[in-house]
Amino acid sequence: MDTNKQQALLLKAMEAFNRRVCLISPEFKLLASTGVDRLLPDDCQMPHCYECIYGRNDVCENCPAEKVLANGRPAMREVISYSKHRSGTFCLYAYPVPSSGSIESIAILNFDFPALEGLEEELSRSNAFLHNLIQSACDGVIAADMNGKIIIFNDAAAQSTGYSVEEALATLNIRDFYEGDGAKEVMRRLRSEDYGGKGKLKKFRITALGKTGAKIPISLYAAIIYEGDKEIATIGFFHDLRETIHMQKKLEKTQMQLLQSEKMASLGKLAAGVAHQLNNPLGSIILYTKLILEEYELENDLRDDLQRILKDAQRCGTTVRELLAFARQNKQQIQPVNINQVIEQTLSLVVNQALFQNIAIRKHLEPFLPVIKADGQQLSHVCMNLFINAAQAIDGPGTIEITTSISATKDRIVIKVKDDGPGIPEDVLKHIFEPFFTTKEEGKGTGLGLSVVFNIIENHGGNICAKSRPGKGTTFIIELPIAYDKPKGDANATLG
Ligand SMILES: Nc1ncnc2c1ncn2[C@@H]1O[C@H](COP(=O)(O)OP(=O)(O)O)[C@@H](O)[C@H]1O
Ligand SMILES: [Mg+2]
Numbered sequence: 001m002d003t004n005k006q007q008a009l010l011l012k013a014m015e016a017f018n019r020r021v022c023l024i025s026p027e028f029k030l031l032a033s034t035g036v037d038r039l040l041p042d043d044c045q046m047p048h049c050y051e052c053i054y055g056r057n058d059v060c061e062n063c064p065a066e067k068v069l070a071n072g073r074p075a076m077r078e079v080i081s082y083s084k085h086r087s088g089t090f091c092l093y094a095y096p097v098p099s100s101g102s103i104e105s106i107a108i109l110n111f112d113f114p115a116l117e118g119l120e121e122e123l124s125r126s127n128a129f130l131h132n133l134i135q136s137a138c139d140g141v142i143a144a145d146m147n148g149k150i151i152i153f154n155d156a157a158a159q160s161t162g163y164s165v166e167e168a169l170a171t172l173n174i175r176d177f178y179e180g181d182g183a184k185e186v187m188r189r190l191r192s193e194d195y196g197g198k199g200k201l202k203k204f205r206i207t208a209l210g211k212t213g214a215k216i217p218i219s220l221y222a223a224i225i226y227e228g229d230k231e232i233a234t235i236g237f238f239h240d241l242r243e244t245i246h247m248q249k250k251l252e253k254t255q256m257q258l259l260q261s262e263k264m265a266s267l268g269k270l271a272a273g274v275a276h277q278l279n280n281p282l283g284s285i286i287l288y289t290k291l292i293l294e295e296y297e298l299e300n301d302l303r304d305d306l307q308r309i310l311k312d313a314q315r316c317g318t319t320v321r322e323l324l325a326f327a328r329q330n331k332q333q334i335q336p337v338n339i340n341q342v343i344e345q346t347l348s349l350v351v352n353q354a355l356f357q358n359i360a361i362r363k364h365l366e367p368f369l370p371v372i373k374a375d376g377q378q379l380s381h382v383c384m385n386l387f388i389n390a391a392q393a394i395d396g397p398g399t400i401e402i403t404t405s406i407s408a409t410k411d412r413i414v415i416k417v418k419d420d421g422p423g424i425p426e427d428v429l430k431h432i433f434e435p436f437f438t439t440k441e442e443g444k445g446t447g448l449g450l451s452v453v454f455n456i457i458e459n460h461g462g463n464i465c466a467k468s469r470p471g472k473g474t475t476f477i478i479e480l481p482i483a484y485d486k487p488k489g490d491a492n493a494t495l496g
Pocket of ligand 2: 385388389445447448449450
């Protein structure tokens, strides 16, 4: 092909290439160009490239042509700026055009690819999307470089731990994120094959530390990020388990309570049967003993024996009465009840007893307590039991504090009976609501008081618990629903 034709074709190709290419002399004079012309005013008379293209009076800083002139090799320069005519980011490549051992001219190519700009935009868009994705994930996401510096920390991680995202990124080290040597253990497992494959860790239960030192149980999925074979970072996705654990505990407690009420129901049947059988003969024993004592002149020894029979029979009578109460013999009689009044009335029945002689009663009764629908008699029985238990526990001088209030949720009333007695050891505490459980000596306690209390409160749709630590007294807390209409089911159903 003839050279002229080739040259003409090459020039066309250059035009088609649509990139600025120019040829300058070692003195920076513009010798030839394609693409550049489009940028230049038609009347451009300025000979130097820096004048006509960049509008400068002198050679540009870091001019790649200058480097080519200095060492004879191609050079590149990234220009993050503008020309006289347009702005943008582009690369200038400069190549020496040699002629008989020296540099005759320098070819400069400008790669401000619009495609590249598009790619960058795309890249920053997808980066923003990924950032959004991580930030809005429901689980915590945390990544660290191999020095432990946190490089990703999302909103969920911030919420769980109490650190702000900025704070964690600036100050937190992954080693301080876990309790004790947790971070080491995570790395050991990540590097092992045994916990989900090398570089991976699945569903690891570990404790993280919140900003204030709070221990946060988490379930962690983690991975090492590699570049080739080199570990460059770690990333962890974790789920805060506190809510789940809380729910589990609540469920276990409910199950325990259910079990307790089932046990009570079947014991109730038995107790009711026995109590029924005993009630009449006991009545006769008491009646006839009293008659003999009243109507006959008896020797002292005989009288003492009969008194003993009467006392023991009366004790049996008390147990039978409690058994019957326990078996829910008494039908609920629902009527509007003012709990403060029930407390006052019950107190008036007990405070004059010898047991209460050295006991100070402190009342904090909410004056605006709503009237609730309940069986006043039964609730009085509940209060009586709690007061007597407290006084028996105090056993001497002490204080009983009685508080009524409305729950924070506004749908329950709360009764607290607190004493400064010896408290209840943990192994005893879990049994106190069980029927026939007592720590009192024979004749003093039947072990039925609190199980009756439990039953009554449960039948009113409420709940009761005891908080106590040995040496720190005991508090019984009762919650009763304000809107309670009728007993759940038939109160006598257990009697068959
Ligand atoms: N206020 C209290 N302080 C310490 N222990 C208590 C208190 N109330 C109950 N208890 C414990 O709970 C047990 C069960 O109480 P209860 O069911 O009323 O039966 P009882 O009073 O007949 O023993 C008691 O024996 C006692 O050990
Ligand atoms: Mg008791």
